[in-house]
Every structure is written in structure tokens, then in C-alpha cells.
Amino acid sequence: MLRRLTARIFWLCSRWTLRSEPAPQRPSILIGAPHTSNWDFVLMLAISWRLGIDVRWLGKKSLFRGWRGPLMRALGGIPVDRDDPGRVVADVVAMARRGEVFGLVVTPDGTRRGHTHWKSGFYRIARETGMPVTLGYVDRTTMTSGLGPEHRVEPRLREEG
Incomplete structure (x- = not known):
């Protein structure tokens, strides 16, 4: 309830x-790219x-150190150890x-710096779980933001033992 009210105020102001x-x-997996x-982060929340999605998001483990750890986890954060992704x-x-x-928010480029490719973790999660992928967008030119259509990823076939 508090989250929806906070979001409503944000969008009004x-x-x-x-x-x-x-x-x-x-x-679902919600892709935010480019990051x-x-x-x-603020727009993602x-x-x-506002849409009532209980989100989890992936963030570098350094974001979860000290006093920020409990706050980041309360906001849905899941720490990622880049040495063991x-x-x-x-x-x-x-x-x-x-x-x-939950909706899993992933920035597949992995950082705010430009990259030529996306990391594949979101795709592997989609294949393993059957979760669809939805692209989130932030368009600074038109000052619009939101979610695009949902896309299904073919699940990985499990080998019979």
C-alpha cells in the first residue's frame, strides 16, 4: 500500500x-537496458x-555492504558476486x-558504461524457469518510461535420465 502511494505521488510530481x-x-524477467x-533505479521502482509488481533486482555485491545492505534487500535487491555470476x-x-x-529486473549490460553485448544470465534464467521477458524502457527524449510487450523464451528441454 505504501509503495503504491509513493509511486502515485512520484508520477504526479x-x-x-x-x-x-x-x-x-x-x-517475469524485466529487462532494463541500456542502464x-x-x-x-528510481524509475524502475x-x-x-505503480503497476503493483513485486520486484527483485540484481545488483553488484558492493551495493549491499554496511548500512545499505538491509535497505537494498528491502527494496528487492539480490547481490551478485561478479566472480561467481x-x-x-x-x-x-x-x-x-x-x-x-516476482518480477526480476535485470540490466543485461551489467553496468552503466557502454558495452557491445549483454550478459546472458537473464536469458539462462528465462530458459530454466519458463519466465517471459519484458523490456522496460526509459526514453529521456520524450520523458516517458514503462514496460513493453512480453516475449516468451523457449524453455530448455530437460534430458530424461
Whole structure:
């Protein structure tokens, strides 16, 4: 309730406009790319809270040190150890298989600096869990933000033993 109220106030006071497809009705991966500013985080929370999406998001483990750790986790953060990125994929897959319902926000470029390719963790999670992928966007030219259409990823076929 507090999150929705906070988001409503944000959108009323902000220069930004929310133009979005409806919120996913099942666990989904929400892609935020390119990740170019720390304001992307604020907009991600405002979008998800306004649409009523319980989000989890991946962030570098240094964001979770000290006093920030409890706050970041309360906001849905999942720390990523860049020395062992495969572990977070396994952890998120386990969360989905336990039946947790959430939108997983991933910035596949992995940082605010420019890159020529995306990291593949979001795709591996989508294939392992059957979670659809939805592109989130922030358009600074038009000051609009939101979620695009949902896309299905073909699940990985499990080998019979």
C-alpha cells in the first residue's frame, strides 16, 4: 500500500510520464537496458510499484555492504558476486521453482558504461524457469518510461535420465 502511494505521488510530481503495457500477471524477467544512470533505479521502482509488481533486482555485491545492505534487500535487491555470476542464476531459478511470484529486473549490460553485448544470465534464467521477458524502457527524449510487450523464451528441454 505504501509503495503504491509513493509511486502515485512520484508520477504526479515528476516530469516523467508512465506509458506502459499492463503489468505481467506471472513471474517475469524485466529487462532494463541500456542502464545509463542511477536514476534508472528510481524509475524502475516507480514503474513496478505503480503497476503493483513485486520486484527483485540484481545488483553488484558492493551495493549491499554496511548500512545499505538491509535497505537494498528491502527494496528487492539480490547481490551478485561478479566472480561467481552463475550462482545468482541458480539462486533465482530456485526462487522461481519454489513458487515465489516476482518480477526480476535485470540490466543485461551489467553496468552503466557502454558495452557491445549483454550478459546472458537473464536469458539462462528465462530458459530454466519458463519466465517471459519484458523490456522496460526509459526514453529521456520524450520523458516517458514503462514496460513493453512480453516475449516468451523457449524453455530448455530437460534430458530424461
